[in-house]
Amino acid sequence: MNQYKLYIGGEFIKTDQKLSVFNPYDNVLVGETYIAGKEQLEKAIEKALLVKKQMRDLASWQKYKILNEIADKISAKKDDLALLLAKEAGKPLKYALSEIDRAVQVFKIAAEESKRLPKEYFSIDWTPAGDGKEGFVKYFPIGLISGIAPFNFPLNLAVHKIAPAIASGNPIILKPARSTPLSVLELAKIIDETDLPKGAFSVLPMDREAGSQLVTDERIHMLSFTGSPEVGWKMKANAGKKKVALELGGNAGVVVSDISDIDLAVKKCVVGSFAYSGQVCIHVQRIYVHENIFDEFINKFVEGTKKMKFGAPEDLNTDVSVMIDEENAMRVESWVKEAVEDGAEILIGGKRKGTYFEPTVITSTKKEMKVCALEVFGPVVSIEKFTNFSEAIKNINDSDYGLQAGVFTNQINEMNEALNELEVGGIIINDVPTFRVDHMPYGGVKNSGFGREGIKYSILEMLEPKLLVKNTDY
Amino acid sequence: MNQYKLYIGGEFIKTDQKLSVFNPYDNVLVGETYIAGKEQLEKAIEKALLVKKQMRDLASWQKYKILNEIADKISAKKDDLALLLAKEAGKPLKYALSEIDRAVQVFKIAAEESKRLPKEYFSIDWTPAGDGKEGFVKYFPIGLISGIAPFNFPLNLAVHKIAPAIASGNPIILKPARSTPLSVLELAKIIDETDLPKGAFSVLPMDREAGSQLVTDERIHMLSFTGSPEVGWKMKANAGKKKVALELGGNAGVVVSDISDIDLAVKKCVVGSFAYSGQVCIHVQRIYVHENIFDEFINKFVEGTKKMKFGAPEDLNTDVSVMIDEENAMRVESWVKEAVEDGAEILIGGKRKGTYFEPTVITSTKKEMKVCALEVFGPVVSIEKFTNFSEAIKNINDSDYGLQAGVFTNQINEMNEALNELEVGGIIINDVPTFRVDHMPYGGVKNSGFGREGIKYSILEMLEPKLLVKNTDY
Amino acid sequence: MNQYKLYIGGEFIKTDQKLSVFNPYDNVLVGETYIAGKEQLEKAIEKALLVKKQMRDLASWQKYKILNEIADKISAKKDDLALLLAKEAGKPLKYALSEIDRAVQVFKIAAEESKRLPKEYFSIDWTPAGDGKEGFVKYFPIGLISGIAPFNFPLNLAVHKIAPAIASGNPIILKPARSTPLSVLELAKIIDETDLPKGAFSVLPMDREAGSQLVTDERIHMLSFTGSPEVGWKMKANAGKKKVALELGGNAGVVVSDISDIDLAVKKCVVGSFAYSGQVCIHVQRIYVHENIFDEFINKFVEGTKKMKFGAPEDLNTDVSVMIDEENAMRVESWVKEAVEDGAEILIGGKRKGTYFEPTVITSTKKEMKVCALEVFGPVVSIEKFTNFSEAIKNINDSDYGLQAGVFTNQINEMNEALNELEVGGIIINDVPTFRVDHMPYGGVKNSGFGREGIKYSILEMLEPKLLVKNTDY
Amino acid sequence: MNQYKLYIGGEFIKTDQKLSVFNPYDNVLVGETYIAGKEQLEKAIEKALLVKKQMRDLASWQKYKILNEIADKISAKKDDLALLLAKEAGKPLKYALSEIDRAVQVFKIAAEESKRLPKEYFSIDWTPAGDGKEGFVKYFPIGLISGIAPFNFPLNLAVHKIAPAIASGNPIILKPARSTPLSVLELAKIIDETDLPKGAFSVLPMDREAGSQLVTDERIHMLSFTGSPEVGWKMKANAGKKKVALELGGNAGVVVSDISDIDLAVKKCVVGSFAYSGQVCIHVQRIYVHENIFDEFINKFVEGTKKMKFGAPEDLNTDVSVMIDEENAMRVESWVKEAVEDGAEILIGGKRKGTYFEPTVITSTKKEMKVCALEVFGPVVSIEKFTNFSEAIKNINDSDYGLQAGVFTNQINEMNEALNELEVGGIIINDVPTFRVDHMPYGGVKNSGFGREGIKYSILEMLEPKLLVKNTDY
DSSP states (O other), X not given: OEEOOEEETTEEEOOSEEEEEEOTTTOOEEEEEEEBOHXXXXXXXXXXXXXXXXXXXXXXXXXXXXXXXXXXXXXXXXXHHHHXXXXXXXXXXXHHHHHHHHHHHHHHHHHHHHTSOOEEEEEOTTSGGGTTEEEEEEEEEOOOEEEEOOSSSTTHHHHHHHHXXXXXXXXXXXXXXXXXXXXXXXXXXXXXXXXXXXXXXXXXXXXXXXXXXXXXXXXXXXXEEESOHHHHHHHHHHOTTSEEEEEOOOOOEEEEOSSSOXXXXXXXXXXXXXXXXXXXXXXXXXXXEEGGGHHHHHHHHHHHHHTOOBOOTTOTTOSBOOOSOHHHHHHHHHHHHHHHHTTOEEEXXXXXXXXXXXXXXXXXXXXXXXXXXXXXXXXXXXXXXXXXXXXXXXXXXXXXXXXXXEEEOOBHHHHHHHHHHOOSSEEEETSOTTOOOTTSOBOOEETTEESOBSHHHHHHHTEEEEEEEEESOO | OEEOOEEETTEEEOOSEEEEEEXXXXXXXXXXXXXXXXXXXXXXXXXXXXXXXXXXXXXXXXXXXXXXXXXXXHHHTHHHHHHHHHHHHTOOHHHHHHHHHHHHHHHHHHHHHHTSOOEEEXXXXXXXXXXXXXXEEEEEEOOOEEEEOOSSSTTHHHHHHXXXXXXXXXXXXXXXXXXXXXHHHHHHHHHHTSSSOTTSEEEOOBOHHHHHHHHHOTTOOEEEEESOHHHHHHHHHHOTTSEXXXXXXXXOEEEEOXXXXXXXXXXXXXXXXXXXXXXXXXXXXXXXXXXXXXXXXXXXXXXXXXXXXXXXXXXTTOSBOOOSOHHHHHHHHHHHHHHHHTXXXXXXOOOEXXXXXXXXXXXXXXXXXXXXXXXXXXXXXXXXXXXXXXXXHHHHHSSSEESEEEEEOOBHHHHHHHHHHOOSSEEEETSOTTOOOTTSOBOOEETTEESOBSXXXXXXXXXXXXXXXXXXXX | OEEOOEEETTEEEOOSEEEEEEOTTTOOEXXXXXXXXXXXXXXXXXXXXXXXXXXXXXXXXXXXXXXHHHHHHHHHTHHHHHHHHHHHHTOOHHHHHHHHHHHHHHHHXXXXXXXXXXXXEEEOTTSGGGTTEEEEEEEEEXXXXXXXXXXXXXXXXXXXXXXXXXXXXXXXXXXXXXXXXXHHHHHHHHHHTSSSOTTSEEEOXXXXXXXXHHHHOTTOOEEEEESOHHHHHHHHHHOTTSEEEEEOOOOOEEEEOSXXXXXXXXXXXXXXXXXXXXXXXXXXXXXXXXXXXXXXXXXXXXXXXXXXXXXXXXXXXXXXXXOSOHHHHHHHHHHHHHHHHTTOEEEEOOOXXXXXXXXXXXXXXXXXXXXXXXXXXXXXEEEEXXXXXXXXXXXXXXXXXXXXXXXXXXXXXXXXXXXXXXXXXXXXXXXXXXXXXXXXXXXXXXXXXXXXXXXXXXXXXXXXXXXXXXXXXX | OEEOOEEETTEEEOOSEEEEEEOTTTOOEEEEEEEBOHHHHHHHHHHHHXXXXXXXXXXXXXXXXXXXXXXXXXHHXXXXXXXXXXXXXXXXXXXXHHHHHHHHHHHHHHHHHHTOOOEEEEEOTTSGGGTTEEEEEEEEEOOOEEEEOOSSSTTHHHHHHHHHHHHTTOOEEEEOOTTSOHHHHHHHHHHHTSSSOTTSEEEOOBOHHHHHHHHHOTTOOEEEEESOHHHHHHHHHHOTTSEEEEEOOOOOEEEEOSSSOHHHHHHHHHHHHHGGGGOSTTOOOEEEEEGGGHHHHHHHHHHHHHTOOBOXXXXXXXXXXXXXXXXXXXXXXXXXXXXXXXXOEEEEOOOEETTEEOOEEEESOOTTSHHHHSOOOSSEEEEEEESSHHHHHHHHHSSSEESEEEEXXXXXXXXXXXXXXXXXXXXXXXXXXXXXXXXXXXXXXXXXXXXXXXXXXXXXXXXXXXXXXXXXXX
16 A cells, blocks of 8 residues: 655655545555645745746756656556556546556647747738837746646546646646545656656645635636536636636537448447446437437447446456445436436436446436436436437537537538537537547536637646737837 | 717617716716616627527628728718717827727728638547547637726727627627717717627616626626726626636836937837826836936936827817816826825926826836826826846836836847746837737736737637537548 | 720830730720830839839838728729720620629738738747747748739739739739730729839730740749640749749539539539630539439539520620630630540530530540540530549549549538549539639649649748747847 | 668669768778669659558558657667768768757657648638638648758758658658768668658669659659759759759858857857868858957957867767868868968968868958858858948848858847848847757748748648638538
8 A cells, every 4th residue: 555645846745634545446445645734735836936937937848858758757657557547546447548648648749839839920010000010929827827636537637737837837736636646646756757847846635725725826827627517617706816727527418310320329429428437527428319220229329338347447358347436326326216207218227336336328318307417427328319400409509518519420511510509619520529639629618618628728728928019120 | 969879789779867978178068878777788688699690600701891891980980989089088189080090990900800710620640549530620709798898998998899799700798988988889870880780789888787797697708898907806706607808907117228219218108108198008107217318318208298288188289188087187196196295206297287187207206106006097107217127127027017018128138038027918119018009919917907809819719619520531 | 995005113105016905706806005025024124123122111001001902993993894804805794793803802802911921930949959049930022023814814813913912022023815914904004003112013915035034034033824734834944943833724523422412513513614615724624423313413404504695795694605716716616526526425515606615515525535634725514424432533533634623412421532532722512613712722733733822822922931040038 | 881772662772883982081981882773763753652642641640650760769879870970971970969869859840740730721701702611721742752962961951851751741762962871871771660651761872864863753743952052953944843942052141240249159150160161051151240349259260260179070079070072172272272362361271181171261352252152161261340230231142142141149120130131041140040950941042942941841841732612501
């Protein structure tokens, strides 16, 4: 069993409050770390402020070198990190391995983007008032950033804040989820070995008071939060003058048109529905299938679901494992039950054993049911039929959320309609909404978020433009 | 004397509450209009929501045509509009004329930019996970926008919200300042004659309750506010899920280096200090002059100030007229008095007659004095000496504000230092911070604002990106 | 009957060689002008070189003003210009009117783009060798440009060289086609009234010797040629150090897939085949129709062809008029005859009367026939059937040319295949290859051309980048 | 002594014609390879054409992986490669090492850029003709490329053609200089070990006939040549339909203003003048120094020159070694002699010993002297004084060449004047024209070249845009 100290700007420290992390699959202790209070946060803030100028003045090649070095070191520890991540999050090893690969990818892309920060150069003399002048915009780091990361991608969603912060020349203080702080503390050890100025990065699981200061403290210039909508939107109101980026959840939908590849759609949707027990912001929660192919789709989908192999997260063959805790498993169970009582039909699954909830397919749902209307964040998907494409689009839109959507079709006009009418941040044609590569812009509309991540896009949000107007004929 | 009805999405209406607008110079009634309450605002919102889709679907050429038509019609009424603006705002006619020209320019640029909304197209296959896929980002209108405009540029600062809203395909509801609502109501008549869908634009001076709903109503997706810092930052906290853009004030500074063109610096600084009685967000409030040229600068500056001609705003020869109201004139008077009591020295000016406050130059100030530390928003400037350039930069930065700064120099290293170290949104080399052309990015850091205006930049803030990921080898 | 003098950098002059221009429809004299020799060309070159620096130094607003003024003046003379153009080119008035509109559009877009010339700003410090340095790229006018324009769009294809030249700050000498020099000489009168520096623009129909100097003279920095492939490619070899842009011809093809809108396809293809008697670089010359809809397409196409109304070019109801001269009409006649002798079948048309050649549809062609393999530049189209989409793509590619292609389909995979596999400069989905809007990049591959036009793209070709590397920490 | 076979698309082969490579310092045999004739070239072309489609269809991640692998393998062999390069080119080891580093850098940047190939997406509906349409531009590989590289940077200037070719998806056939073919043949071994499709890369020293076919063969779509102006411009005339990029030479100049850092200027200029015996396209050949500091500059420069250590290229302490061959050393000697006879004065150096020519500083030159007017490509620099800055600019411009220029100054107005008036491809402020980092745009105007290199810029030249116009409201 491992001890993990907190990482405060170059120092590994302990506090009075211990935090034990257990594997949700077998309740075995994975590791122990500490909870930071206001005192530790204050230290982290002060250290960060001290290196602000130094961070701003790093040359491109220095940031590039640091970020690539982190990527290489993560890569070298891939197996250990994946196992740790699998255990603390109960995430099947195959997905944990892919998460490590993605974290490596994020640091590499951030390295490349650090050399390509936006800069503008344009003519000012559009009217005689601007005669003999030219304009330049140089983007400077916005200042100290606080990042708050969720349990479901303990490493990669933290890395989506850390890597852009370094690339843009900002110090960052990261608060991981209490249930899954270990892999990012392991990352701290890696980062500590690089030339990143000490103070530019801290990782602190926090108590409530410190956590709330992360939101309100005016010395922090940006808050980047990934988590639940309820918590996120409240933070926006309390954030004072700082910029806020919110990556929240959703109830992502898929449309399967009659002119499309059914087998592809089934294969992608089964994985999109049940991977990591649906504990993914863009998990497939609602599928709308054209009536002509509905029965075939349902049959094939249930068959596909049966093949999902349950097991321990550490096992490379496991497709589905447990949920993060029993509380969540019980919540999902009760939502499904409520739906069934209100007329929904379970096609497969529906049972809970401790923290495990079976991959569950339901139909005959109503849109007001919690399993449809709220973010289920569990291995539950509803499949319903539609008659015409526009109706399916409306079904997807009939939601408070709007993160991503998938559309299986081979028709140009349906693709156009999807792009124009779907109220979401991203539309994936012939793939599930669960599709994400790390350099694409990612984020939701409506209740699902505020701003975009995806390295280049995060970097842009972490920069402040400064205009220089200069004479040219002086 | 003219009656101006409110403009609610295609209808000109009256309400029970009259609003009389007086010329601050001679207290003559300029015109009468009305104040809207929640009922009128509700109507404007509903009308706006009804045309959201229609606005989104306007072709480029339609937006281009509408915006150019507005520009041409403003241009055709230039003299009348300038006179109206001069009277309601007490703004010398020469500046009022130039404000009309700029409003024309803003609509023309918005027309051009409406054809060039951002669109992105990029490869997705950076890892095998993205094989056979490409990404596209199309930017859609964000939704209903509320704009709140100040008294000092009654037309152009409103236009900086209206024109980008139309160009980006968004409906907008504009709340003008109570003291200067008439020119923008005149603009409403012009816009009403175009093909802009009725409902896409409303102008309403409002009572407090309606005004506060503009900030909180969740059917509104963006709030664009230009006004005072105190009011602005409070709005950000109350804005709920909507995006907020704040263009606030400052205490803009100028540095005059020893290797620079003194005569140019004096000429530009006198106008930057006293134009429209300093009631300009980027008015020159603090000047730091190198000790080698301090005396010469001071002498020439006082000479220049003497030449500023006082008169009625309607008079084309007037350089300086009254302030917007006596309350503000008295406030400025008291700040200057307080400064003098604390050791400052008046070189010229300092006296008040009703709403008129003389162009005033002070020196031997301390940075804590209100005339230095707060936004004076009046015809007062302080001039101090410095020994080395870095010290002058520090003086400028020693402020809660950071809008724009001017630097007179012919040295490359000083220009570099200014760009890297000045904590402001824009730096103007060899000109005053008061310099603004309408297409440049404009906005402040620190307490001075949040986000950037400048047509292309405003448009970007009024758009929401939507990603399409598409297969290419299907 | 009108006399048109040549325009040499601000002067209207005569030469010894007269040039008479006749209406190809009725052989009536339209106007008289002159042919320039080496002496006049020398004068034009010298005047142009004298204003190079002045052109380079025009402010954005000056170029914008000049270009918009030209657009407005063309617009004001629209009816007269269209009539002149209809007469000199034998172009039906409806198409002549649309050509004038497009010329207006080109100048307006050029005005807008003149404010948006490319400029780059980027970091240099990707390695320690670049420490403390930043890079800037400013684009300067390339130098004197020679433009050579064809007869078929006498105004707009000349304007596609003139407007970008002005926008990019380059002087230009234009050689119009001998058969259609008048409308561009009319344009010279318009341009002469603006503030464009005298010398920056000259129009000269030329004798062979002067024409060849346009290609070889090393004081000219770029040659922009629109015309036949044979002439164009030879010019490239003789152009010395100058840059060359070639817009040549083709034998554009259309694919009509089985899942597409047949009526739309027929309607668009009939116009694309016969408008201006096919004397258009992107005229529809080859149509490949899926076998499932071939018979229906053929029938509807022949019906559509019958409705094309023959008449005088000056008549607004005329759809088709004569060809530019009898030589070309005879050439087309002989090609069709040759095809028929080799097995092709005429579905409609095929006869010639003087300069008139009937709209002609043939089938059962072989790809080696001149009507297929060469650029027919006349009102002849072949329609053939195909079985699968890839085969149709291969048919289009089986050609020495590659300008544009049209594809009617509603299938995403066919659109993808078309984009990836068609060897052309542009692909128009659900429209004919004849589609062109003036701001889109336009130009061919293979024998069809070299470089791209389309205002922004032409401007880029007319600019030379200059890098500035500057220290930032000096 | 090593044997190097030619590399033809995956095969290492011998021919009948041997080529021996000697170290110009001690005439020791460095290695032996072969010369290819038309037969071998034909084979390389055929192999290249066979993999064109495969190259086009490589995913981003595949090109990225290949290019990074090449970079890593070069890096791993750095010392051996540098030694080989030092020997075959007579290049002092310290510069050879830095050339290897730069080649690594070029492949890495190309890897990054291969994921960021340009793509455009824009609105088409600027007029009603474009209603319901959008435009896309995707850039496709231009086709087979022939690269011709010079002796002076045997590896890196070849790599500046190879890496962008791979990144843009084009096959390339490279012809190295006969005197220095070995390091690039060593590179071939490295590339052969990667997944680059066999056929996509060949390296062939060629006989005259094959070399000339590289220029004329119409199956080759682009010729990228680095070498002498005389050869380059002739190639342009013979290149047929293919695109041509020319990186030629110059007689680069430096201006040292009175307000500048003299010690910095001297230090940079000495190295820029004599590194690799001035056999660098952007070697410092002419220095213009302000009269106020002329004497001080001259003295310090001569002192600096004395410290340049002569020695064998393989010695890490060597600053200056021999020239590439005796013929060139004798040419330089005769030019200097001629200058002295015409009044020039030698301040230091001027003597030749075999292939060695001493670092030589001359003054009192006339601009017509060969050492000034032509490209000296040897260790000779002239230093002259000027009175005002504009005169110095004119001196630099008084040349047939225009590659890069250096300007030492701390004045904004001088920097502006330099940017606007210097007729060169690049201006380096406070550094020598010899400054080059590999990602910056690089290339000359006037006789010095045609087009730009610098990875992103080379890639752009190696791509052909293809437009897709698509309906959006279908």
